[in-house]
Amino acid sequence: MTCLEFRSILDRYVDRELSTDEMRRADEHLTGCATCREELASQQSLKQLMSGYVPPVQPPDDYWDQARDRVLAKTVLTADREQKQTDTLVDSHSYMPVMRSVLSVAASIALLAIALVLGSRHDRPAVVLSNQPHQVIVTAEMAELLKSPDGGPLTLGDQRRIGQASILMGGPGMVGRFNFLPGLLRIY
Amino acid sequence: MSESIPALLERFVQGDDLAFGELMARFQKKVYFLAYQTLGNHLDADEVMQETFVRIYRKRKELEHVANFTSFVIRVASNYAIDLLRKRKGQASTEDLSELPSAVQIDLSRRVRTPGEIWTDKHVMMEIQKALDTLPPRQKLTAVLHDVEGYSKAEIAVMLDCPEATVRSNLHIARTKLKKILAKRLARKEQ
Numbered sequence: 001m002t003c004l005e006f007r008s009i010l011d012r013y014v015d016r017e018l019s020t021d022e023m024r025r026a027d028e029h030l031t032g033c034a035t036c037r038e039e040l041a042s043q044q045s046l047k048q049l050m051s052g053y054v055p056p057v058q059p060p061d062d063y064w065d066q067a068r069d070r071v072l073a074k075t076v077l078t079a080d081r082e083q084k085q086t087d088t089l090v091d092s093h094s095y096m097p098v099m100r101s102v103l104s105v106a107a108s109i110a111l112l113a114i115a116l117v118l119g120s121r122h123d124r125p126a127v128v129l130s131n132q133p134h135q136v137i138v139t140a141e142m143a144e145l146l147k148s149p150d151g152g153p154l155t156l157g158d159q160r161r162i163g164q165a166s167i168l169m170g171g172p173g174m175v176g177r178f179n180f181l182p183g184l185l186r187i188y
Numbered sequence: 189m190s191e192s193i194p195a196l197l198e199r200f201v202q203g204d205d206l207a208f209g210e211l212m213a214r215f216q217k218k219v220y221f222l223a224y225q226t227l228g229n230h231l232d233a234d235e236v237m238q239e240t241f242v243r244i245y246r247k248r249k250e251l252e253h254v255a256n257f258t259s260f261v262i263r264v265a266s267n268y269a270i271d272l273l274r275k276r277k278g279q280a281s282t283e284d285l286s287e288l289p290s291a292v293q294i295d296l297s298r299r300v301r302t303p304g305e306i307w308t309d310k311h312v313m314m315e316i317q318k319a320l321d322t323l324p325p326r327q328k329l330t331a332v333l334h335d336v337e338g339y340s341k342a343e344i345a346v347m348l349d350c351p352e353a354t355v356r357s358n359l360h361i362a363r364t365k366l367k368k369i370l371a372k373r374l375a376r377k378e379q
């Protein structure tokens with residue numbers, strides 16, 4: 001075995017992945033080659049050093065529970081609230097449809113105007129995301145934030161999850177759902 | 189007896205949120221420390237940890253077909269950590285221990301014996317972390333998963349979604365670089 005050959009199997013040597021035959025030939029080479037012995041020693045001590053590595057800093061003990069609560073707030077608890085919202089909206093759906101649609105037209109236009117005005121600041125146009133069945137009007141910056149983390153299209157589930165406080169309005173055929181996103185309010 | 193991972197997983201897939209909380213409790217440290225080793229600071233590690241579980245919650249339906257939950261968790265976490273590193277322009281920002289907030293404790297109980305050793309170890313660990321920070325994301329993750337966490341090359345190939353040959357070459361390059369950076373430390377060790 002040459003030095004070059006030995007170097008090419010050094011990783012496998014250290015990770016104990018060589019066959020008995022390969023191992024024997026490697027050891028033969030090592031007996032006669034101080035340079036490769038040194039190389040092996042440094043590779044082995046690196047592996048040993050790494051195996052004992054623990055991050056030098058650890059969060060305080062109560063961090064773990066708090067972090068878990070925050071995740072639950074973003075997932076489980078949000079899903080519950082969505083369910084409740086949906087239930088309420090379905091219940092009210094049968095009442096006073098005419099009155100509701102008149103009010104909601106006015107409100108929808110007002111909100112659209114607000115969204116457009118807010119959105120037009122800082123050269124960020126408002127965009128309409130229409131991943132049916134509801135339309136969500138958000139500023140471009142919010143659209144950026146709302147983008148599904150996986151890079152795919154924004155699903156209705158994503159919209160619901162992120163929209164912490166949302167209002168559903170409008171009669172048949174009207175623009176329906178507006179999300180008051182905390183981020184939107186914070187930006188301006 | 190605590191419930192097995194597959195049992196918890198099954199309950200979670202069927203919509204049991206308590207099972208989700210329990211799974212998170214079992215895996216959050218693993219994810220946090222992997223993220224810390226990759227990104228080098230608490231805030232980013234915290235973000236990766238939380239986002240990993242938010243994503244897993246959303247992927248609940250896919251989990252039915254997942255053979256190895258640990259690999260799945262690490263895969264989700266690695267993907268996000270790599271994204272975040274790219275956003276940070278490949279630069280991990282390792283915390284300077286002297287600037288740590290007081291709430292952050294130093295706990296190296298696994299290896300600590302005397303105050304003198306605590307000091308030495310803390311510095312050894314910082315040296316390793318800084319050396320790791322010089323590696324590109326995939327090399328760094330491969331080195332950490334293999335040499336620190338002890339996963340096999342086949343497991344890492346699944347976690348990082350790449351051929352085993354890539355794991356081998358990334359590991360090789362990572363070790364070569366680490367050896368160079370940590371040369372002084374390694375020489376001291378050999379004596």
Ligand SMILES: [Zn+2]
Pocket residue numbers: 002003004006029033035036037
């Ligand atoms: Zn040689």
